[in-house]
Amino acid sequence: MSETPSNGHGAKKTGEKRYWLDDMRNVHKLFWVLVALCALLFLSDAFYEKHVVFGFEHWFGFFGLFGFFVSFALVLTARELRKILMRDEDYYDR
Amino acid sequence: MIAEFPPGLLMIGGAVLVPFLKGNLRSAYTLVLPLLGILQLMTFEPGTFGAMTSFGFEQTHVRIDKLSLLFGYIFYIAAVLGALFAWHNDDPLESSTALVYVGAAIGATFAGDLITLFFYWELAAIAAVFLIWAARTDRSFRAGFRCLLIYMVSGVLLLSGAAMYANATGSVAFNNIGLDSPGGILILLAFGIKCAFPLLHNWLQDGYPEASVTGTVFLSAFTTKLAVYALARGFAGTEVLIWIGVAMTAFPIFYAVIENDLRRVLAYSLNNQLGFMVAGIGIGSTLAINGAVSHAFAHIIYKALLFMTMGAVLFRTGTAKGSELGGLYKTMPWTTGFCIVGGASISGFPLFSGFVTKSMILTAAAEEGYLVPFLVLLFASAGVFHHSGIKIPFFAFFAHDSGKRPKEAPFNMLLAMGLAAFLCIAIGVYPQPLYALLPFPVDYLPYTTTHVITMLQLLVFSGLAFATLQRTGLYPPELRSTVLDFDFSYRWLAPRAAGWLMAVAENAGMTVTSKFLLLLRGLIDRIFQTHGPQGILARTWPTGSMVLWAAALLALSLLFYYQ
Numbered sequence: 001m002s003e004t005p006s007n008g009h010g011a012k013k014t015g016e017k018r019y020w021l022d023d024m025r026n027v028h029k030l031f032w033v034l035v036a037l038c039a040l041l042f043l044s045d046a047f048y049e050k051h052v053v054f055g056f057e058h059w060f061g062f063f064g065l066f067g068f069f070v071s072f073a074l075v076l077t078a079r080e081l082r083k084i085l086m087r088d089e090d091y092y093d094r
Numbered sequence: 095m096i097a098e099f100p101p102g103l104l105m106i107g108g109a110v111l112v113p114f115l116k117g118n119l120r121s122a123y124t125l126v127l128p129l130l131g132i133l134q135l136m137t138f139e140p141g142t143f144g145a146m147t148s149f150g151f152e153q154t155h156v157r158i159d160k161l162s163l164l165f166g167y168i169f170y171i172a173a174v175l176g177a178l179f180a181w182h183n184d185d186p187l188e189s190s191t192a193l194v195y196v197g198a199a200i201g202a203t204f205a206g207d208l209i210t211l212f213f214y215w216e217l218a219a220i221a222a223v224f225l226i227w228a229a230r231t232d233r234s235f236r237a238g239f240r241c242l243l244i245y246m247v248s249g250v251l252l253l254s255g256a257a258m259y260a261n262a263t264g265s266v267a268f269n270n271i272g273l274d275s276p277g278g279i280l281i282l283l284a285f286g287i288k289c290a291f292p293l294l295h296n297w298l299q300d301g302y303p304e305a306s307v308t309g310t311v312f313l314s315a316f317t318t319k320l321a322v323y324a325l326a327r328g329f330a331g332t333e334v335l336i337w338i339g340v341a342m343t344a345f346p347i348f349y350a351v352i353e354n355d356l357r358r359v360l361a362y363s364l365n366n367q368l369g370f371m372v373a374g375i376g377i378g379s380t381l382a383i384n385g386a387v388s389h390a391f392a393h394i395i396y397k398a399l400l401f402m403t404m405g406a407v408l409f410r411t412g413t414a415k416g417s418e419l420g421g422l423y424k425t426m427p428w429t430t431g432f433c434i435v436g437g438a439s440i441s442g443f444p445l446f447s448g449f450v451t452k453s454m455i456l457t458a459a460a461e462e463g464y465l466v467p468f469l470v471l472l473f474a475s476a477g478v479f480h481h482s483g484i485k486i487p488f489f490a491f492f493a494h495d496s497g498k499r500p501k502e503a504p505f506n507m508l509l510a511m512g513l514a515a516f517l518c519i520a521i522g523v524y525p526q527p528l529y530a531l532l533p534f535p536v537d538y539l540p541y542t543t544t545h546v547i548t549m550l551q552l553l554v555f556s557g558l559a560f561a562t563l564q565r566t567g568l569y570p571p572e573l574r575s576t577v578l579d580f581d582f583s584y585r586w587l588a589p590r591a592a593g594w595l596m597a598v599a600e601n602a603g604m605t606v607t608s609k610f611l612l613l614l615r616g617l618i619d620r621i622f623q624t625h626g627p628q629g630i631l632a633r634t635w636p637t638g639s640m641v642l643w644a645a646a647l648l649a650l651s652l653l654f655y656y657q
Contacts, residue, residue, distance in 0.1 A: 019423075019424055021423075021492065022495075031561050031565065034554070034557060034558055034561055035558065037554055038554055038555055038558050041547065041550055041551045041554055041555075042551070042555075044547055045547070045551075048543045048544070048547065049543075049544075050544050050548070051542065051544045052460070052544060052548070053460035053461060053463075054460060054465060054468070057548075061551065063472075063547075063548040063549075063551040063552045063555075064551035064552065064554070064555040065555065066472065066473075066476070066552065066555075067476045067551060067552035067553065067554075067555035067556040067559070068555040068556065068558060068559045069559075070472075070473045070476050070477070070556075071476050071477070071480050071555075071556040071559035071560065072559045072562075072563065074347060074348065074351065074473075074476075074477050074480060075351055075480070075559070075560075075563050075568070075569060075570070076568065077348060078348045078349075078351035078352045078570065079351075079352070079568070079570040081348055081352065082352050082570060082577075084578075085352070085577050085578045085579075086352070086573070086575045086576075086577055086578075087575065087576045087577075087578060088575065088576065089574045089575055089576055090576075091576040091578075091586075092576060092585050092586065093233075
């Protein structure tokens with residue numbers, strides 16, 4: 001099976017080197033490393049004195065949870081916005 | 095004498111020679127000029143020169159203080175990076191336009207009065223449009239034209255505002271203006287257009303991604319940051335800017351998530367970063383102003399870096415669309431690495447430049463008690479990591495394998511990206527030299543345990559959200575598409591509304607015209623009836639009746655005079 005490049009800028013060759021990330025098991029590993037990192041950062045709130053201004057910033061793990069949920073909400077909202085805002089690529093050129 | 099020479103003119107005058115030079119000599123020339131400019135700035139002492147009187151007003155061509163020097167330095171640094179990145183470029187039009195553009199932005203930065211500012215402001219606008227046109231595509235021509243129209247509005251507003259201000263105050267000096275000054279609102283709007291305020295922003299996402307691979311790198315640095323400088327000079331502490339800035343940080347990130355053209359995603363994230371600076375200027379405390387202008391400094395470098403990496407991808411593969419890319423890390427590892435450094439810097443990871451500058455703005459917002467702005471800025475910080483820190487590198491270099499195996503970027507591009515990446519890390523690791531350049535003394539420690547941990551929590555959890563959304567298939571895929579933004583109003587709605595109005599008017603015109611013609615015909619018929627061959631007034635009347643009429647008139651006048 002060979003793929004033809006769409007624009008002649010070089011294409012995948014058969015039998016080329018397999019990279020570490022080509023193996024999906026490694027991608028899964030990376031995901032779990034990220035989960036572990038999050039857990040560590042979350043728990044680290046127990047080990048230092050927070051110097052912050054607003055009361056809610058003192059909540060345990062506030063910044064992590066805030067980051068997770070707003071990012072999640074951001075993407076899902078943007079996905080819904082697509083239904084209203086997305087048009088064909090040549091929309092303005094017609 | 096080089097010290098007393100207006101700094102912008104060095105570049106603008108130097109541009110004249112570009113068409114006469116060729117190949118490496120021309121490239122070297124465009125690199126040496128900004129380096130000379132940096133040397134000149136190093137000889138500057140705070141003060142003014144180039145005073146003159148015109149239109150009855152005292153003008154100051156060059157005003158040197160910490161604020162103008164900071165922007166002068168970073169503009170020259172951006173010009174050096176841009177020249178290095180464009181070393182291979184064999185387009186005298188683009189090279190000379192870029193020099194004029196840089197020079198105009200630097201001239202405006204050092205302008206001590208509104209008339210000089212206006213002159214350079216307009217020159218920068220025209221040069222920017224030519225830089226977009228230098229891509230020589232049909233799309234770039236049309237986008238450049240739209241930019242030109244919007245820039246002209248900004249120029250007219252600035253001139254009108256300056257005239258009102260000068261008329262009322264008797265001075266054209268460019269210092270703090272504020273909204274309450276006569277003409278203040280017009281001047282703020284003029285700056286706001288160039289700073290891509292919400293609803294005035296679309297020229298940015300429209301124009302910049304249509305410029306050439308190298309043109310966009312230049313464009314990303316100057317126009318908007320000149321506006322940030324002008325706002326910091328003229329409107330520091332204007333509270334409405336906090337809310338404008340906050341809105342600017344928030345809404346572009348939704349677009350950045352669904353936009354497919356990765357250079358356009360970067361334009362949206364540029365808009366979002368400007369929001370942080372505008373909010374900082376609005377807060378107006380010394381910490382906030384320091385934060386805003388240092389963030390502009392760091393931003394110019396990492397944004398140029400990100401545009402360079404996407405430019406390199408476009409240069410090698412012929413596209414910058416997320417839907418067409420993926421897996422490029424295999425053959426463009428250096429570009430991938432530099433892109434990740436740019437992404438980490440814009441996201442504000444500890445040890446990268448955005449961290450030591452943006453955190454000042456966030457801290458200032460909290461210290462001044464702005465709760466809602468603080469939360470929105472925090473949301474936007476997570477959002478910017480999402481689309482610039484993750485989406486850009488992920489969809490270009492990783493994601494699904496597009497099968498494209500382009501060569502690594504040319505050496506000059508790698509050198510420019512490497513230098514920019516080095517500066518991003520250098521500022522992040524050792525911010526003191528940048529802090530020393532800031533307009534106010536810095537009493538701020540970026541690397542406290544609280545700052546580092548809370549920022550890492552925000553970012554890494556945001557990354558976890560991305561990974562989760564990817565694994566669950568909830569993340570919207572990159573699709574070839576156009577996403578409607580406010581430019582819909584003038585690119586689609588207005589032309590159609592105008593067309594509709596014209597049709598209605600034409601219809602109404604037809605009705606009016608036909609009615610008028612009927613009326614005219616009636617009149618002509620009537621005249622024909624009375625004056626035509628058979629008309630009563632056209633008859634040859636006998637002399638007798640003439641005498642009769644004369645007698646009747648005489649009798650009438652006798653009657654009147656006898657009373």
